[in-house]
Amino acid sequence: MARYASLYGLFLLQRFKVLLEYRLNFLIGASSTVFVQAAGIATLWVVMRQVPSLNGWSFDELLLVYGLLTASRSIEHMFADNLWTIGRQYIRSGGFDRFLVRPIDPLFHLLADRFNHDGIGNFVIGTLLVVSAWASLGIPLLPLYVLYAVLAVLSGGAIFIALNLLTATTAFWIVESVPVTRAVHEMHEFAKYPLSMYHKGIQAALTWLIPYGFASFYPASYLLGRDVGWLVWAGPAVALVLLLVAYRFWLFGLRHYSGTGS
Amino acid sequence: MSQNQPAIEVSHLRKVFHIPQRDPGLGGAVKALFRPRYAEKVAVDDISFSVPPGEIVGYIGVNGAGKSTTIKMLTGILAPTAGLVRVLGRDPHKERVANARQIGVVFGQRTQLWWDLALVESLNLIARIYEVEPKRYKELLEQFSYTLELGELLAKPVRQMSLGQKMRAELAATLIHEPRVVYLDEPTIGLDVVVKEKIRAFIKEQNRAKGTTVVLTTHDLGDIEELCSRVIIIDAGRVIYDGPLATIRERFGKYRGITFETARPLEHPLTLPPGAEVVGQEERRLELRFDRTRASASQVAAAVMGQLEVLDFSLSEPDLTSIVKQIYGGALSEARPV
CATH class of the missing domain: 3.30.70.1560 (Alpha-L RNA-binding motif)
Incomplete structure (x- = not known):
């Protein structure tokens, strides 16, 4: 564990050295997401100018939901972006074999191989949104609440990563896994808004099937004192179970790969 | 490990791939989804050989003969369908990580270095992945810088290197953890004579100084002549010749x-x-x-x-490819060394 942590640190250091070499590229990448997010928030703001509340949620409350989701997603974006391109960049080219002849875990190697700085912008935006919504909503700055919010974002990030790991593993069979990953990943758009405004079926899907709800709606409800039951505490457990399932599936895919090769 | 144990032992090794078959068009794609059909392709049929420690073996055959499939099983990337593989007494697939510490692999034109990193940074990372002792790493880096003439290359990222520079860098990266068994897939392909000579000399030197066992796949007769005391020729997934180079040249050259x-x-x-x-x-x-x-x-x-x-x-x-063709074209019985 300590070995992997220090190795990750070294991978990260090398990555930043490269990024600093391409300073302009780094700045554009890290800030491009800011513009995308700004457009999303502007749309929300325009809508909320017309209707003061959406399904009983105020603009600031919606920003909290949006911010929690954005921060969660940024974790996947920063640390697990290579899952998107595993088929195209590693399996098709045979580059994945390189991981298998090294004495470290191939999944660790894949993830550590490329920290994606584009996610930094998302992380900053998400955090700023949560902080500003927190302030304007007058949520008390209790250690419990802060800890809860941090844990919620980490669990949300883990859910994003686990779902991408599940879908990226299909690359071992179909090579080009991006459409599968995208199909599932895009469902997170729903979770940018409170689940309570959707049909029961969609609510259930985003809670039990593709549980992005735990990255935004449930923790926001808890912080706002809205009663949605015990589910506000389920985020970390859901994340853990999903990670385990995804990792088992990954191992299964890996076994298939060693049977067939690329 | 005892001194007499072979570095590599392969016995009745077999690898069969199941290739999904589908009819053309959308209908075919849909049908394949619900009722997949597979065709069997025997990549490695029945291969046996054993390599003592410190030997340099040429492993050759025409494209599609089963060379790279064998190497993938020896390195632990692929699991055999049947038969036995032991590298330094280990099952390379089941004990993948333990095996990986003891082997080094150069995969033809695929780099194992990070494209954008300066060579020395790539080497630092690799040394850490293999947990090379820092003092030893320093010594080796110095040695390799000298023998592979890496000097001005250390600060250069791989993407800016010429083919010959890349291969020298690649060899340094493959041998920095002092593997006991090394697989080299076409290490001199596309290189000019001078660089080829340097690379061969380096491989020879590593083998002599450290007793490194080397399995070399190549189309270059020069590589084999200069490096290999023994050649294994495979075709259609079987060994068709296993013996000294001299015999092949006499009989088929x-x-x-x-x-x-x-x-x-x-x-x-x-x-x-x-x-x-x-x-x-x-x-x-x-x-x-x-x-x-x-x-x-x-x-x-x-x-x-x-x-x-x-x-x-x-x-x-005569080049090796034509010799292989010749052997395959019916001269098999002649090929057995006495």
Whole structure:
């Protein structure tokens, strides 16, 4: 564990050295997401100018939901972006074999191989949104609440990563896994808004099937004192179970790969 | 591990791939989704050999013969369908991580270095991945910098390197953890003679100094002549020759080619010395081969020049690919070394 942590640190250091070499590229990448997010928030703001509340949620409350989701997603974006391109960049080219002849875990190697700085912008935006919504909503700055919010974002990030790991593993069979990953990943758009405004079926899907709800709606409800039951505490457990399932599936895919090769 | 244990042991190794089959068009794609059909492809049929520690073996065969599938099983990337593989006494697939510490692999033109990183940074990372002791790493880096002339390359990212520089960098990266078994897939392909020589010398030196076992796949007869005391030739997933290089050259390299450029097209059949025959003929080009144990190049050239006006001619050594073809084309029984 300590070995992997220090190795990750070294991978990260090398990555930043490269990024600093391409300073302009780094700045554009890290800030491009800011513009995308700004457009999303502007749309929300325009809508909320017309209707003061959406399904009983105020603009600031919606920003909290949006911010929690954005921060969660940024974790996947920063640390697990290579899952998107595993088929195209590693399996098709045979580059994945390189991981298998090294004495470290191939999944660790894949993830550590490329920290994606584009996610930094998302992380900053998400955090700023949560902080500003927190302030304007007058949520008390209790250690419990802060800890809860941090844990919620980490669990949300883990859910994003686990779902991408599940879908990226299909690359071992179909090579080009991006459409599968995208199909599932895009469902997170729903979770940018409170689940309570959707049909029961969609609510259930985003809670039990593709549980992005735990990255935004449930923790926001808890912080706002809205009663949605015990589910506000389920985020970390859901994340853990999903990670385990995804990792088992990954191992299964890996076994298939060693049977067939690329 | 005892001293007499082979570095590599392969026994009745077999690998069968199941290739999904589908009819063309959308209908085919849908049908394949619900009722997949598979065709069997035997990549490695039945291969057995054993390599003692410190040997350099040439592992050759035409494309598709099963070379890379064998190497993938030896490195632990692929699991065998049947048979046994042991590298330094370990099952490379089941004990993948333990095996990985002891082996080094150069995969043809695929780099194992990070494209954008300066070479020295890539080497630092690799040394950490393999947990090379820092003091030892420093020594090796110095050694390799000298023998592979890495000096000015250390600060260069791989993407800016020439093919020859890349291969030198690649070798340093592969050997920095002092593996006991090394697999080299086409290490000199596309390189000029000078770089080829450097690389061969480096491999030889590593083998001599550290007793590194080397499995080399190559199309380059020069690599084999300079490095390998033993050659294993495979075709269609089977070993068709396993023995010293000398025997192959004697038995299958006995033909040489000679090509003439003539002033006019050939009009009547040539009279040639025994052992020589025409193998190809174009407008004003004539290709012959002759058995050098029966005729000399000058005899053949003189015979042709006496019958035709020759503008130019050239001699060629048989390349390994044609030897492999020859062996496959029925000369198998001759090939067994005594």
